[in-house]
Amino acid sequence: MKASTHFLGGVVVGYTVYPSITGAVIGGVAGLLPDIDDNRSFAGRVFFFISWPLRHIVGHRTLFHSWIPVLLLTICALIWEGGVTLAILTGFSSHILLDMFVGRVQFFFPYELKIGVKMPYALYVVVDLITRIGLAAVALVFVWNTYLSEWFSWI
Incomplete structure (x- = not known):
């Protein structure tokens, strides 16, 4: 999926577990x-010095789309209780789930079994757009309920 879709997915789940701007931004990132x-x-362009070697050593949608970082982040969330670590865990995990809707990931890395929905590119574009619109709508509801509803309570 597009970066904007993954960011919005992270925003929604990050805000859900840590209802604040901080939770939303951390989840989105x-x-x-x-x-x-x-x-x-x-992310690969921002961290180009890491992404190029990783792509050639492990490949895309393998190690970082697997159970390994999810387990490590879960352990961190258990050790350092609080909304920030939960926002990181849920934002990261939302990316993997969203990718499974439009493609296959090697979730059980290092095993080569790939899980997810393989689809033609045209359908991927449609699903990504619909998902992005839906996530943006949910994010707007969060913003409205948290920050704007009292401003417009007279309506």
Whole structure:
């Protein structure tokens, strides 16, 4: 999926577990991180010095789309209780789930079994767009309920 879709997915789940701007932003940024193994992605371009070697050593949608970082982040969330670690965990995990809707990931890395829905590119574009619109709508509801509803309570 596009970086904006992954960011919005992370925003929604990050805000859900840590209802604040901080939770939303941290979740959104964490939603971009699994693509650090692809030097063409947003995260890969930001961290180009890491992404290029990772893409050639482990490949895209393998290690960083697997159970390993999810387990490590879960352990961190258990050790350091609080909304920030939960926002990171859920944002990161949302990326993997969203990718499974439009493609296959090697979730059980290092085993080569890939899980997810393989689809033609035209359908991928439609699903990504619909998902992005839906996530943006949910994010707007969060913003409205948290920050704007009292401003317009007279309506």
